[in-house]
């Protein structure tokens with residue numbers, strides 16, 4: 001038994017949280033591993049059941065651990081963070097985090113732009129655009145369902161590309177000569193239902209993050225309007241905020 005330090009400014013449940021964090025950080029307890037039961041933690045560290053429970057509740061709240069009813073408490077897989085500063089595509093995002101990107105094409109077609117897409121892409125509703133729906137995978141696990149509506153002269157040639165294997169951004173730049181320059185993006189909280197929940201492998205009503213992104217070329221012409229639905233338990237949007245803009 002390793003007794004936790006009783007005295008001092010740090011509460012005992014916090015000391016236990018630090019021990020658990022260290023085990024996860026050093027991969028002594030890898031993602032998916034079951035952590036010892038409350039009773040075992042009490043015995044091992046000479047603490048009360050309440051202290052063990054409080055530490056676990058906090059760590060579940062922090063997203064380091066997750067609970068499964070009747071099965072126990074497990075180490076969570078770290079979330080994937082998208083840095084909201086640079087314009088990167090899914091493939092690039094995953095690779096920069098040593099995660100293997102993947103895609104399953106759900107539908108690929110030429111399609112008459114609906115009002116939302118037409119408005120964002122500055123087209124007349126009903127104009128033919130290329131529409132691609134993909135399930136995006138991270139290390140073979142479903143992470144997002146993404147619909148990309150793309151408009152440029154000759155965008156129908158994208159129908160012949162293999163978008164299960166290739167990055168859309170990469171194709172637009174390298175094969176079609178577009179210069180992707182900037183994007184506007186919104187992020188909202190939603191719940192997944194029906195097909196979305198099934199595709200993402202989550203329960204009906206589980207939380208998701210929905211983004212809408214309009215990507216522009218160097219002449220500020222909109223090229224792509226994408227709506228993506230990310231698993232709320234797997235993804236973090238990260239942004240760095242400055243109080244003062246250096247340029248002013």
Ligand code: GLP
Nearest residue numbers: 089090091148167168169213226
């Ligand atoms: C992100 C963006 C989409 C874009 C996609 C391209 O997910 N939200 O707007 O279509 O990246 O990803 P890739 O280049 O991997 O096809």
